[in-house]
Amino acid sequence: MDRIDCMRAFVAVAATGSFAEAARQLRQSPSGTSRAVAELEAQLGLVLFNRTTRSVKLTERGRIYLESCRQILDDIETAEAYARGEGARPQGVLTVAAPILFGRLHILPLVNALLAAQPTLAVRLILSDRNAHLAEEGIDVAVRIGDLGDSSLMARKLGRVCTAIVASPDYLAEHGVPETPDDLKNHAIIAFEPLDTTNEWRIAPGVRPVRLMPRLMVNSADAAITAAEAGVGVTRALSYQVRAGVEAGHLVPILTRYKAPEIPVSALYPPRRIISPNLEAFLQFAGEYFRSNPVVPLWEWGNPG
Incomplete structure (x- = not known):
């Protein structure tokens, strides 16, 4: 089988994690796709996939080879498009x-x-x-x-973005505005788990991290921001995530004199x-x-x- 066709089969199997699905996308038989990958492995003297009855996963060498294969196939496709006069037209x-x-x-x-x-x-x-x-x-x-x-x-x-600490105007009116990072210990904290992987908030360079005990933990930035707008407490998110709420008056940035890293x-x-x-x-x-x-x-x- 042609070396380029073998590469296409290898890339399709890596993308789908399945010989059968790769064969369907390539419009060939599963046995043909399997044979193409086997030929490629024989030519290279490498095992590209770890195969079990339940899964097909790239080996470490396969992962390295995959990036080069994608680049080669992309370059071939682009060169052919230019040769056909299609180079300037996205499709x-x-x-x-x-x-x-x-x-x-x-x-x-x-x-x-x-x-x-x-x-x-x-x-x-x-x-x-x-x-x-x-x-x-x-x-x-x-x-x-x-x-x-x-x-x-x-x-x-x-x-560029930065982290921003925010709370609703009603929450701050009732509980006061934190003036220092340590003041956050006296407030209800809403933690967004992907951003707050520990309970330590690093507010800004040169400022000692503050350890906080969240009252609400969520795995969605949207949920953390919605809870803050509802007055549940103080949350920390990325600046682009809270900008609409701040500009609408639903949220107020706090501790802004502590400049977070970009x-x-x-x-x-x-x-x-x-x-x-x-x-x-x-x-x-x-x-x-x-x-x-x-x-x-x-x-x-x-x-x-």
């Missing part, structure tokens, strides 16, 4: 991943505008608060909030010699969207409270 499916709330507030409007402008393009939008693995899950571009470390992925900066918001995508028209269109629209709708830390809002 097919672009897969985008983003955090749930950020995706709903910012990436979905961006995608809606992109789809309106590009009638031959389709988008698969995955909203999840976990960091997806781009190569394994067939994701073309992912929006991440946080430091990127030593990621080998390419990054395009979209904005957190970058980035679009990540695999390094490629040729950027596909689909990805290029998304990055262009993302740049335009965030210039018109900047995502910035609380202290750049103007007068947040």
